[in-house]
Amino acid sequence: MSADGKCEKSRVINVGVLALQGDFAEHIQILKCMGVQTVEVRLPKDMVDIDALIIPGGESTTIGKLSVAFGLMAPLRRFASEKPVWGTCAGAIFLAEESTGHDQPMLQVMDIVVQRNAFGRQVDSFETDLDIPAVKTSENQRPVHAVFIRAPLIERVGKDVEVLASLPDGRIVAARQGHLLATSFHPELTGDDRFHRYFIRMAAGLI
Amino acid sequence: MDDQTVGTVGLKRGLAQMLKGGVIMDVVTPDQARIAEQAGACAVMALERVPADIRVDGGVARMSDPDIIYKIMDAVTIPVMAKCRIGHFVEAQILEAIGVDYVDESEVLTPADQHHHVNKHDFKIPFVCGCRNLGEALRRIGEGAAMIRTKGEAGTGDVVEAVYHARTVLGEIRRLVGLPDEELMAFSKEIGAPYELVKETKELGRMPVVNFAAGGIATPADAALMMQLGVDGVFVGSGIFKSGDPERRAKAIVEATTHFRDPRIIAEVSRNLGEPMVGRSVSSMPESEHLAVRGW
Numbered sequence: 001m002s003a004d005g006k007c008e009k010s011r012v013i014n015v016g017v018l019a020l021q022g023d024f025a026e027h028i029q030i031l032k033c034m035g036v037q038t039v040e041v042r043l044p045k046d047m048v049d050i051d052a053l054i055i056p057g058g059e060s061t062t063i064g065k066l067s068v069a070f071g072l073m074a075p076l077r078r079f080a081s082e083k084p085v086w087g088t089c090a091g092a093i094f095l096a097e098e099s100t101g102h103d104q105p106m107l108q109v110m111d112i113v114v115q116r117n118a119f120g121r122q123v124d125s126f127e128t129d130l131d132i133p134a135v136k137t138s139e140n141q142r143p144v145h146a147v148f149i150r151a152p153l154i155e156r157v158g159k160d161v162e163v164l165a166s167l168p169d170g171r172i173v174a175a176r177q178g179h180l181l182a183t184s185f186h187p188e189l190t191g192d193d194r195f196h197r198y199f200i201r202m203a204a205g206l207i
Numbered sequence: 208m209d210d211q212t213v214g215t216v217g218l219k220r221g222l223a224q225m226l227k228g229g230v231i232m233d234v235v236t237p238d239q240a241r242i243a244e245q246a247g248a249c250a251v252m253a254l255e256r257v258p259a260d261i262r263v264d265g266g267v268a269r270m271s272d273p274d275i276i277y278k279i280m281d282a283v284t285i286p287v288m289a290k291c292r293i294g295h296f297v298e299a300q301i302l303e304a305i306g307v308d309y310v311d312e313s314e315v316l317t318p319a320d321q322h323h324h325v326n327k328h329d330f331k332i333p334f335v336c337g338c339r340n341l342g343e344a345l346r347r348i349g350e351g352a353a354m355i356r357t358k359g360e361a362g363t364g365d366v367v368e369a370v371y372h373a374r375t376v377l378g379e380i381r382r383l384v385g386l387p388d389e390e391l392m393a394f395s396k397e398i399g400a401p402y403e404l405v406k407e408t409k410e411l412g413r414m415p416v417v418n419f420a421a422g423g424i425a426t427p428a429d430a431a432l433m434m435q436l437g438v439d440g441v442f443v444g445s446g447i448f449k450s451g452d453p454e455r456r457a458k459a460i461v462e463a464t465t466h467f468r469d470p471r472i473i474a475e476v477s478r479n480l481g482e483p484m485v486g487r488s489v490s491s492m493p494e495s496e497h498l499a500v501r502g503w
Contacts, residue, residue: 020465021228021249042466057225058249059285065247066465069458090225102284116284122308123332125218126211149221150286150308189221 013203016041016050018076020066022058022090026188030196044075052084052203055091057149057186060116063090064105073105080109084179084203092182093152100155110180111158118153118184125149130185132165132174135194145192146173146185153184176202214331219353222286222308222333223417226250226354226440230430230461231419233257233444235275237282239453246457250286250308252442253279258315258362259445259484262496268316270298273305280306288335293502294320296329303332309354310334312347314501315361315444322503327351337421339372339499341379342398345408348416349401355414357438358499359422362445364486366429368499369422373436376418383409422499425450425484427463427477434467451481 015031017024019040028038031054039050047053053076055063067073079085080095087095087110095110102116119126129143136142144165154172157163165174165183173184179202187195201207229249234240240251255271256264270291280287286308291298293312298319302310312325314337324347327334333353338344344355357376359369379398383405386394391409395402407415420433421442430441443460450456459476466472489497 019228021247023224023227025227026224042469058227059225059229061244061285062229062247062249062461065245066462069247069462070466121280121306122218122222122286123303123306124213125222126213127215127218128211147217147221149218149225186221189217189224 012037013051013200014039014049015200015203016047016053018053018055018063018091020058021062022056023186023188024054024056024058027054027056027088027196030188030193034193034196034200036200042070044071047075047079050083052199053079053086054199055085055087055094056188057089057091060090060093060099060106061104063094067094068105073107077107077109080107080180082179084181084199085109086181086183086199088183088186088188089149089151092154092184095180095182097158099152110177110182111161112154112175112177112182113156114152115155116152117150118155119148119151122150125151128167130165130167130173134164134176135198137194137197140194144187144194145190146187147189148173148185151184154182216353219333220416223335223354226286226419227417228465229440230457230464231288231440231442232447232457233442234279234448237278239448240279240282240287242454243447243457244283244285246454247461248285248457249440250288251279251283252288252290252311252444253307254290257445257448258498259364259449260362261315262362270295270301270316273301276302276305276307290316291325292316293318294323294325296325299325299330299334303330307332312336312352314358314498318501324350324503327353335419337499337502338376339502340375340398341383341408341414342400343502344376344414344418345398345400345404348404348414352416354417354419356419356421356442358502359420359424360489361422361498363423363489363492364425364446364449364484365489366423366425366432368489369420369424369429369433370436372422372499373420373433373438376414377437380408380413384412423489424460425486427459427473427480430460431463431467431473434464440464446484449484451483456480456483
């Protein structure tokens with residue numbers, strides 16, 4: 001509290017979560033548990049104070065159309081050109097340079113090509129354990145339990161993109177390009193916060 | 208590390224979590240499905256007839272012709288849902304074989320069983336079911352439903368029952384959260400719900416699965432009203448394709464659902480939408496025409 005009684009925001013880190021549609025509340029809940037300050041982003045004005053952004057799971061067509069309708073495309077692209085952004089599932093599609101076979105609004109800021117619904121329909125959705133060295137911590141070396149729901153695949157990555165996780169057959173499901181992070185699966189659904197901690201360390205410039 | 212599991216409770220409930228904050232629209236043709244997707248729907252419900260027409264036509268309402276469902280699945284990339292009759296587990300098996308993303312075991316169709324719903328645990332694909340109160344919702348979840356929608360009164364364009372059912376469910380949850388643990392068994396008995404789910408609901412402070420509103424939503428304001436009451440998203444049935452300008456109305460309802468707390472945006476998107484569906488007030492309907500009472 002400051003002298004005039006107003007609550008002072010700490011300038012630790014302020015993470016925006018794109019709240020147009022999808023499971024943004026799940027991301028916010030995990031961040032709050034970690035003590036991270038969050039902002040729901042629905043309009044460009046909501047982005048003023050944020051240091052990093054998460055684009056949640058949901059329907060990528062819906063998120064894209066609402067971004068166009070409310071003038072978010074340019075502000076999001078500007079933000080993603082310098083600040084940390086993480087997309088899960090639909091969010092990963094939205095970040096990608098290209099989605100094979102689909103014409104829909106995309107930010108096209110990350111040098112990856114994705115394939116939507118790459119595994120099939122809901123009946124083909126699956127859960128599996130993945131070994132992801134990047135997010136392991138000294139306390140928790142266990143594999144990451146990954147939930148794939150009508151999930152996209154990362155078909156191709158550019159030369160500056162680091163592959164963080166693949167399925168046993170080699171297909172890519174998590175990647176990082178500098179300050180941009182994309183995962184085909186949903187760390188926000190599992191109660192394992194290692195990916196969120198990884199992203200916060202990215203946002204803080206520690207890794 | 209190679210083990211992949213499918214059809215889990217987490218995957219079923221998880222897809223509903225991806226639909227949150229969105230609008231699921233009833234469609235009867237591939238063209239309507241494309242219009243819905245173009246407008247920003249997060250999923251479509253593939254039907255032969257919308258509820259308003261089912262009311263007019265009368266007779267027995269059944270699962271749609273699989274051909275219509277296949278054509279709609281081919282037309283869009285968003286999830287496709289389809290309805291089976293209450294208790295008609297073979298219709299549900301057919302929908303699973305077709306590969307729809309969600310089955311709605313729906314009171315809008317004529318019930319096939321007067322006592323029992325489908326055992327939804329038997330299926331790999333998820334189910335959404337209707338409810339009028341918390342007891343009904345938790346009984347459906349007990350049978351394996353991975354998503355709940357309050358019933359409202361489908362095919363009327365009158366939001367009053369949707370409001371009543373949402374207020375009932377959310378009010379009962381608020382009451383439950385305030386109860387001491389020793390009163391949970393009596394509460395379970397009172398509402399006719401499984402004790403473990405009552406306990407889980409109290410601990411979470413919300414239903415254990417995603418909860419949408421349905422039945423009578425016809426305008427952007429109706430959708431925002433339901434969202435402000437506290438549901439996770441909305442189904443719009445007859446309200447879109449029985450209106451004067453479905454493209455514009457569909458888009459406006461999607462936008463109002465996202466910006467449900469911003470009346471200036473809702474005002475803006477509500478301009479010049481053309482005629483809403485004519486509608487029928489629920490209070491003027493004889494009891495025998497109420498669909499929401501179906502389900503046990």
